[in-house]
Amino acid sequence: MMDGTIRLADYRPYPFEVTQVALLFRLAPGATRVRARLDLVPRQPGAPLRLDGEELRLISAAIDGEALGGNDYLLTETGLTIHAAALPEAPFTLETEVEIAPEANTALEGLYMSKGMYCTQCEAEGFRKITFYPDRPDVMAPFQVRIEGDLPVLLSNGNPVAQGPGWAEWHDPWPKPAYLFALVAGDLVAHPGSFTTASGREVTLNIWVRPGDEDRCGFAMEALKRSMRWDETAYGREYDLDIFNIVAVDDFNMGAMENKGLNIFNSKWVLASPETATDSDFERIEAIIAHEYFHNWTGNRITCRDWFQLCLKEGLTVFRDQSFTAEMRLGPVKRIEDVILLRARQFREDQGPLAHPPRPDHYKEINNFYTVTVYEKGAEIVGMLKRLVGDAGYRAALDLYFDRHDGQACTIEDWLKVFEDASGRDLAQFKHWYVEAGTPRLRVSEDWAEERLTLTFEQSTPPSPGQMEKAPRHIPIAVGLLSPNGDEVVPTTVLEMTEARQSFCFEGLATRPVASILRDFSAPVILERAQNGAERAFLLAHDTDPFNRWEAGNALARACLMEMAEGAGPDGAYLDALGPVLADAALDPAFRALCLRLPSEDELAQALHAAGKIPDPDAIHAARAALMRAIAQRHEAALSEIYAAMAVPGPYQPDAEPAGRRALRLAALALLSKLDGGARARALFAEAQNMTESFGALSALIALGAAEAETAAFRTRWQGDRLVMDKWFMAQLAYCPPGLAAGLARDLAEDPLFDWKNPNRFRALMGGLSANHAGFHDRSGAGYQFYADWLIRLDPVNPQTAARMSTAFETWRRFDPGRQALVRDELDRIAATTGLSRDLSEMVQRLRG
Ligand code: ARG
Numbered sequence: 001m002m003d004g005t006i007r008l009a010d011y012r013p014y015p016f017e018v019t020q021v022a023l024l025f026r027l028a029p030g031a032t033r034v035r036a037r038l039d040l041v042p043r044q045p046g047a048p049l050r051l052d053g054e055e056l057r058l059i060s061a062a063i064d065g066e067a068l069g070g071n072d073y074l075l076t077e078t079g080l081t082i083h084a085a086a087l088p089e090a091p092f093t094l095e096t097e098v099e100i101a102p103e104a105n106t107a108l109e110g111l112y113m114s115k116g117m118y119c120t121q122c123e124a125e126g127f128r129k130i131t132f133y134p135d136r137p138d139v140m141a142p143f144q145v146r147i148e149g150d151l152p153v154l155l156s157n158g159n160p161v162a163q164g165p166g167w168a169e170w171h172d173p174w175p176k177p178a179y180l181f182a183l184v185a186g187d188l189v190a191h192p193g194s195f196t197t198a199s200g201r202e203v204t205l206n207i208w209v210r211p212g213d214e215d216r217c218g219f220a221m222e223a224l225k226r227s228m229r230w231d232e233t234a235y236g237r238e239y240d241l242d243i244f245n246i247v248a249v250d251d252f253n254m255g256a257m258e259n260k261g262l263n264i265f266n267s268k269w270v271l272a273s274p275e276t277a278t279d280s281d282f283e284r285i286e287a288i289i290a291h292e293y294f295h296n297w298t299g300n301r302i303t304c305r306d307w308f309q310l311c312l313k314e315g316l317t318v319f320r321d322q323s324f325t326a327e328m329r330l331g332p333v334k335r336i337e338d339v340i341l342l343r344a345r346q347f348r349e350d351q352g353p354l355a356h357p358p359r360p361d362h363y364k365e366i367n368n369f370y371t372v373t374v375y376e377k378g379a380e381i382v383g384m385l386k387r388l389v390g391d392a393g394y395r396a397a398l399d400l401y402f403d404r405h406d407g408q409a410c411t412i413e414d415w416l417k418v419f420e421d422a423s424g425r426d427l428a429q430f431k432h433w434y435v436e437a438g439t440p441r442l443r444v445s446e447d448w449a450e451e452r453l454t455l456t457f458e459q460s461t462p463p464s465p466g467q468m469e470k471a472p473r474h475i476p477i478a479v480g481l482l483s484p485n486g487d488e489v490v491p492t493t494v495l496e497m498t499e500a501r502q503s504f505c506f507e508g509l510a511t512r513p514v515a516s517i518l519r520d521f522s523a524p525v526i527l528e529r530a531q532n533g534a535e536r537a538f539l540l541a542h543d544t545d546p547f548n549r550w551e552a553g554n555a556l557a558r559a560c561l562m563e564m565a566e567g568a569g570p571d572g573a574y575l576d577a578l579g580p581v582l583a584d585a586a587l588d589p590a591f592r593a594l595c596l597r598l599p600s601e602d603e604l605a606q607a608l609h610a611a612g613k614i615p616d617p618d619a620i621h622a623a624r625a626a627l628m629r630a631i632a633q634r635h636e637a638a639l640s641e642i643y644a645a646m647a648v649p650g651p652y653q654p655d656a657e658p659a660g661r662r663a664l665r666l667a668a669l670a671l672l673s674k675l676d677g678g679a680r681a682r683a684l685f686a687e688a689q690n691m692t693e694s695f696g697a698l699s700a701l702i703a704l705g706a707a708e709a710e711t712a713a714f715r716t717r718w719q720g721d722r723l724v725m726d727k728w729f730m731a732q733l734a735y736c737p738p739g740l741a742a743g744l745a746r747d748l749a750e751d752p753l754f755d756w757k758n759p760n761r762f763r764a765l766m767g768g769l770s771a772n773h774a775g776f777h778d779r780s781g782a783g784y785q786f787y788a789d790w791l792i793r794l795d796p797v798n799p800q801t802a803a804r805m806s807t808a809f810e811t812w813r814r815f816d817p818g819r820q821a822l823v824r825d826e827l828d829r830i831a832a833t834t835g836l837s838r839d840l841s842e843m844v845q846r847l848r849g
């Protein structure tokens, strides 16, 4: 097909080996020169040499010192092909020189500039905007880099070799694919540190930031050291260079990037102080620092053969960072947070027009596949593998993976084989998780007779784009049984479901137990269980599995809200069931805070749609607000007590314990605000000494529609701080009364601080609007129209971010015909825009379905 679709089935190895790369950069904002010398070994006689290259001005090309003539090669918009006739049969050297313009690079892919600083983003296919090269992950080579430029700090991958005024040389001995290349040059200051590895290697650590930000790096530096230690103890993996650099950059399309020895971060995920970052920011920073560091082994030393295998490195590395956070903080709370995110975002993706397998088999633009499915569902699959083979089996499989594949570019097949070889198990059926899209529905029924409990499960996975029929999956279902007095009579056991329908028996039970099913959310499925409120309340009070304890309360809240969205009043049984949880001082405050967190409006729309109903965003919003008020009324005394008792004295610490207290306190505040008109929130806003409380109070007031003074004060205080102002833009839109959202978005887009070319600022505004469920989906279509206008405007400047933000439209088929027609019009309008990027046009095509 000539429509630009890339297919896994078409994979072929590269016909040359690259044994060494030497790069010379002469930096200049408008005209940077890049000289590249590639040592190549032909592997298939007669093959032409095809190099990727985009937006490069070719200055010269030579083979073994001989300049190429015009008949020797073909130069197109996408690359350079040197005809076989012009190539030696023996190993040879190719030298090219190109000119590029980093200051004109607004797409933030390749070499670009951010406030006078040069930096790169090469994953997935940005290196081809730097020089002609086989820009594919299975071509791995050691790199030598010389940078010349009139800037004090000049960085690249690997170890420093030599430097002088205006130049520096770096050598990365570890063969790597081009997507891990990085270069940074600028007026930067280091927050230094050091680390001694388990085997005694001294590693210099630096976090490089713009002058003025150096006092906000301490937390990230400590998180880095914890990550390095954890990878040694949990996975036996040591760092492998003399130096590890992290750079914070303000203009960045993603969260961060694991370039070998030179991680580049969105400054949002590095810089933190108590005054400017919230508790959840601190937690995310620690997780992202860990994630990028862990990629050194899972991603860099062992990389992906092709981009279809992206979840090989991303699913595993997310699983690793989740395990790390679970150990650094409260494990059960982390698990619940991860599942909330998975169900809100990945289940939503899996049920809409953008559904794709964790390992897709075709794409047009790979940047559109850095998704929650590849990352978060990819991590769930690793978690299931671990549950199936056990902790020791998992460690053995990972040891084998590192042993067998170090230095290679691998596939999902290689990964599964390692588990098969280490455990002796057959994982052929398990592989469906990787290659099929869709969230399985798991229906369970119970039968009790003669001291025997029988659980019968039925699974089915709905069709997804391009995949109509789904085979039964191999599903690990963790189950425990509780006696009516709350004792655990059968501890957690993992049932392995492999059939479409399958029964499991528990014998010799004196009384009928209550089953706790899918403990710890042991598989990413939708569990359908006919369960009454009394049973759920029992599990909320007694389940020994913390995830399922929370889940019972969550299921109660969801059922209650779904009924309220259709006109019912709040369910008294749910309100009653919350009482003991609130009062139980033995429960972690962070856990109690999660129990007070109601399902989001978007999740409720998802649940209503799954139940065959047409969700009404206004009714859902009203139901949620009404339930918050009802909870506050019913538990006002307990919530006031919590609000007083959970105050954290003394200086701010970002640790899990005080953060959990603040989370519970702010959850109580949000509820109490529905009764006190915002009095407590206003007081807290006035006295708060940290961003967590200040922002929590502001958010509660915004939700009341009573934050005018505080919003203005916040702006006055923080207008010079980019990261804090992102919060200001986001929160006003995300939390304001829905009827105001679209109009407010228009006003905020006029604010002189709305720098729309900065991805963080763009995401704050558009993401704030789309997070306001009833506001974005306003029946007038004003939200949709505003959003589409901005996607069209951003696309020519930064296609990657425009395409990513278009996912806000992925739920449109849930809604009534009127809303559907409005969204369809906007999607058609975007599709009809001339010169639309490959990124956004692929997304719109898939969204229109
Ligand atoms: N590998 C990076 C990470 O997971 C993300 C890079 C995303 N790049 C992209 N072009 N979408 O840490």
Ligand code: ZN
Pocket (backbone or CB within 6 Å): 291, 295, 313, 314, 317
């Ligand atoms: Zn990653």
